[in-house]
Amino acid sequence: MSIRALWIITHEKGQSGTVRFSKRYPTVERRAKSLAGAQYVAVPEDCEILHPLLTELGLTDPDKPFLVSRDDCARPQRSPALELRLEGRAGGALWPVLALVQGGLILACLPLVEAPPEPRPPLPGLASVSQALSLLAGVQGFLCGPGGGRLEGEALASRLAPLPSVLLQVCPLGTPLDSPPQAGAQPAPAAHSPAGAQKQPAWKAGLYRGRAAVTVALSEMARSTQYGRRSRQDLWDVHGSVSCKCEVEGVLPNVTVTLSLPPNGSPLQDILVHPCVTSLDASLLAASSVDDSDGSAFSGPYKFPFSPPLEQFRLCSYTSQVPVPPILGSYQLKEEEEPHLRVSVTLKLHESVRNSFEYCEAHLPFFNRGQLGNVDVKVSSGQLEVSKEKSLLVWVLGQKFPKSREASLGGTVGFSGQLSGPADPLCTGLTAYIKLYFRVPDMTLSGCSVDQHSVQIYSTAKPRITTSRELVSAEYYIWNSTGDAPVSSGLLML
Numbered sequence: 001m002s003i004r005a006l007w008i009i010t011h012e013k014g015q016s017g018t019v020r021f022s023k024r025y026p027t028v029e030r031r032a033k034s035l036a037g038a039q040y041v042a043v044p045e046d047c048e049i050l051h052p053l054l055t056e057l058g059l060t061d062p063d064k065p066f067l068v069s070r071d072d073c074a075r076p077q078r079s080p081a082l083e084l085r086l087e088g089r090a091g092g093a094l095w096p097v098l099a100l101v102q103g104g105l106i107l108a109c110l111p112l113v114e115a116p117p118e119p120r121p122p123l124p125g126l127a128s129v130s131q132a133l134s135l136l137a138g139v140q141g142f143l144c145g146p147g148g149g150r151l152e153g154e155a156l157a158s159r160l161a162p163l164p165s166v167l168l169q170v171c172p173l174g175t176p177l178d179s180p181p182q183a184g185a186q187p188a189p190a191a192h193s194p195a196g197a198q199k200q201p202a203w204k205a206g207l208y209r210g211r212a213a214v215t216v217a218l219s220e221m222a223r224s225t226q227y228g229r230r231s232r233q234d235l236w237d238v239h240g241s242v243s244c245k246c247e248v249e250g251v252l253p254n255v256t257v258t259l260s261l262p263p264n265g266s267p268l269q270d271i272l273v274h275p276c277v278t279s280l281d282a283s284l285l286a287a288s289s290v291d292d293s294d295g296s297a298f299s300g301p302y303k304f305p306f307s308p309p310l311e312q313f314r315l316c317s318y319t320s321q322v323p324v325p326p327i328l329g330s331y332q333l334k335e336e337e338e339p340h341l342r343v344s345v346t347l348k349l350h351e352s353v354r355n356s357f358e359y360c361e362a363h364l365p366f367f368n369r370g371q372l373g374n375v376d377v378k379v380s381s382g383q384l385e386v387s388k389e390k391s392l393l394v395w396v397l398g399q400k401f402p403k404s405r406e407a408s409l410g411g412t413v414g415f416s417g418q419l420s421g422p423a424d425p426l427c428t429g430l431t432a433y434i435k436l437y438f439r440v441p442d443m444t445l446s447g448c449s450v451d452q453h454s455v456q457i458y459s460t461a462k463p464r465i466t467t468s469r470e471l472v473s474a475e476y477y478i479w480n481s482t483g484d485a486p487v488s489s490g491l492l493m494l
Helices: 026-039 046-056 127-144 153-160 163-170 282-286
Strands: 003-010 018-024 081-085 093-102 105-111 213-226 235-247 254-259 269-273 302-306 313-320 327-335 340-349 359-365 371-379 383-387 392-396 406-416 433-441 456-458 464-479
Touching: 003 026, 003 046, 003 127, 018 046, 018 153, 018 163, 046 081, 046 093, 046 105, 093 127, 105 127, 127 153, 127 163, 213 254, 213 327, 235 254, 302 313, 327 433, 327 464, 340 359, 371 383, 371 392
Parallel strands: 213 464
Antiparallel strands: 003 018, 003 105, 081 093, 093 105, 213 235, 235 313, 254 302, 254 456, 269 313, 327 340, 340 406, 359 392, 359 433, 371 406, 383 392, 433 464
């Protein structure tokens, strides 16, 4: 159960991309050559892997959304394992190449398949695929941190610098260990338990030595699809997760984290917990968002006792039913004299949401209309940025809405027919949308919180406890009410 190669690539959609880090394991490659025999395909150079990988992921050739070699219905789907046909190698293909895409980064690796190449073994039976996906998820957490934000320039370089030494510990000689990389630190070295002490479990690769500290981060993601029509129901939901990093001495230290809700808060639903949680009240797991709400659901406090692993981990996740989305929007786009459009946008911040943002932006893309020309648009709050090359208006509302909690944008935009702008087969005619991006620190939409005093650590040393919470947007769309818009039959259209 090993990997042959690992790549970290930066990219912008429609561009060629850049390999920022790569690692190959010659000892694993010798085993791959021995197993494959005459059908062996060597790991290519970095420059040879880029184009096949980006093409398979649909991140190149924006004007050609359909490629026969990738999208033909006769081709069997082997997700999440990609098959990369290498240029200049007749019949040569790499399989299974696993890839994760987040925040402008592509993390890919090629696990070793300890079976003959033909016939291909079923994916569920390959333990190396599961281990490789776990390793990629760990590297992703190490690079992007719990927030999963976009990394560029020096920030990315500083995260990539210690990665070789981290991989040396968590994936020696190409064989991933149970402990994945952790954000901001290297895995702790293994230590032997003293005679007569608790037996160290196999899943815990080492023991922590140092000052006790516990970090608990609660993050809620608000999604919404708003149509602005009585005939179509607006949709929204909230997903929350609690991430923990526990630096506590001992073989099996005991930690308890308690989540609390306000008196009028909606009970948490669809609760999933990490396997390290030692005991849990059955009533916490009974509530489901698909059940009819009868008012008898458990409303907290929610206690999670656990014995933490060394690395940062997700303690639990949940959903919450909230009565309204955090920002209500109205978007109207109308045709005027060719080639001009009249734009009108109104955004209203709900009274339950703190009027204190880290950032808040509304992106207005214009597809299939050529490049932006004359822009005569005014905003009541914030500032407007125009990207003519991308045919995109970015309305930066900043850290606060006005006292009225309403902000508006209005005016006209024109287009130049000489240069082509971005294309999208879905957004034709007046089918258009606004996408919101925002982050509100120190609040959650459900009201869920973690108090420092509610975190209990059974240890001789007094730990330093840090808690935080945030509300962030995820797939937050407002569609033009004067045009057609796709309608989802499920909770949300993603």
